[in-house]
Amino acid sequence: TAKASAPEGEDRGLSIVEVAKARMRDSVVENRGQPQTTRVTNDEEEDDAEDEDSGQDHGPLNEAELSRMAAMLSASALVVASAGGRRLRKLHVDLNRILDGKGNSGVFLQYVLSRLHGIERKSNTRLNPEADLSVLEPYEEALNLALIVAEWHDIVPQLQEQQDPYVLVSYLFNLAAEIGHANRVLRVKDMVSNVAEARWFLFWAAKRVLEQGLELLGLQSVEHM
Structure with missing residues (x-):
């Protein structure tokens, strides 16, 4: 049984979903700046704005993009938090923890995926x-x-047999951690072609598995954060 903390203060009267989306919107604005009425980008601007080998694009979003990203990230946070608990165990969802993007959370999984898109x-x-x-x-x-x-080829049958999303979420957290470790030492950009291609092939395979895992949870993938 999943239970979330009741909204307090200015959040009182809002549903948990509304609170999560509002907080993620504030977080994105803090990182990306206030929304623009229009957003004009080209490849050169995007290249300058994006951190090397990361999924972060520091340019401000327009209001529609901001709303969409906040909805996707808040959904990821709530779904992963709910699915990541063992069945037959009461689950207390701490919004402050699952929305900060640190540790094992849906926001963290999306962040790791956005970094892989950034490498590409x-x-x-x-x-x-x-x-x-x-x-x-x-x-x-x-x-x-x-x-x-x-291990992904073993996880899918195991998930079908046990019908417990904890199996999937636990695997995705471990996968994301290993992606992070590898990303620290396996630079792709500016490497000689045979090294870059080998490293990118490995990261691409990890990206596809992470994308498929999020899809099984019913979540859309975020390419920029």
């Missing part, structure tokens, strides 16, 4: 299924990420 945009490395993966062998982080990506 910034590195402009082609996806090469024939990439020489032997160049990854010296890196323990690459091996650990490859192993957990390979």
Whole structure:
């Protein structure tokens, strides 16, 4: 049974969903700036605004984009918090914890995914299924990420058998953690082509699994944060 803290103060009278969306909107505005009435971007502006190998784009959004992102992130926070608890156990949902994007949360999963999209945009490395993966062998982080990506084929049948979303959410948290470890040492942008292609192939596989996991939870993926 999931139970969320009742809204307090200025949030009183709003539903948990409304409070979550409003707080995520405030968080996005804090990071990206007040919404613009119009937003004109080109590839050069986006390249300058985005952190290297990250999913962060620091330019302000327009109101429609801001509302959409807040809705997607708040939905991710609430769904993952609800699905991430063991069945037959009372679940207390702390909005302050699940909305801050730190630790195991739906917002954190979306952040990790946005970083992978950022690597793809910034590195402009082609996806090469024939990439020489032997160049990854010296890196323990690459091996650990490859192993957990390979577990995906076991997770899906396990999820079908147990019909417990905790199995999926727990796996996605572990996957996101390994992506973070690998991202610290496996730079893609500006590397020689064979190294960049091997590293991007690994990150691409991890990105696809994370996207599929979020889809199974009924969540849309965020490409920019």
